[in-house]
Amino acid sequence: MSKEYTYAEVSSHNTKKDLLLVIHDKVxxxxxFVDEHPGGEEVLLDVGGQDATEAFEDVGHSDExxxxxxxxxxxxxxxxSGDPAPKVAQAPATPSRESSPAGxxxxxxxxxxxxxALAFGAYQYLQGSQNxxxxx
Numbered sequence: 443m444s445k446e447y448t449y450a451e452v453s454s455h456n457t458k459k460d461l462l463l464v465i466h467d468k469v470x471x472x473x474x475f476v477d478e479h480p481g482g483e484e485v486l487l488d489v490g491g492q493d494a495t496e497a498f499e500d501v502g503h504s505d506e507x508x509x510x511x512x513x514x515x516x517x518x519x520x521x522x523s524g525d526p527a528p529k530v531a532q533a534p535a536t537p538s539r540e541s542s543p544a545g546x547x548x549x550x551x552x553x554x555x556x557x558x559a560l561a562f563g564a565y566q567y568l569q570g571s572q573n574x575x576x577x578x
Contacts, residue, residue, distance in 0.1 A: 447518070447519055448525075453492065461486060461491075464493045464494060467518060468515055468518055471514055472486055472490075474514070495528065
């Protein structure tokens with residue numbers, strides 16, 4: 443599992459039955475997953491034998507997909523001079539605050555609360571205006 447691959451070694455594994463991908467300088471054997479990939483086999487074959495980091499991160503894979511990926515790990519990439527530069531920097535270990543579902547929930551709750559208070563105030567104002575106009 444802890445085998446080191448060079449980029450040249452990885453690049454020769456780019457067929458459906460022999461498919462290695464590099465994602466964040468880790469090497470994955472995805473040949474057994476080609477037929478199961480929800481995006482189709484073409485997506486994997488297009489980046490086979492290459493650094494697929496950018497393609498993987500651009501899609502926004504789920505936590506389940508990342509767990510499956512860990513099961514396909516076969517080694518690490520040993521970069522040598524002349525290899526292509528990494529496609530993107532390492533992914534953040536924790537999600538950013540902007541993408542947090544809890545942050546959206548709190549913001550939405552605040553908007554509803556303020557809207558409710560404004561509606562109540564408008565209702566009280568209109569009720570007061572109506573009562574001033576009515577004399578018994």
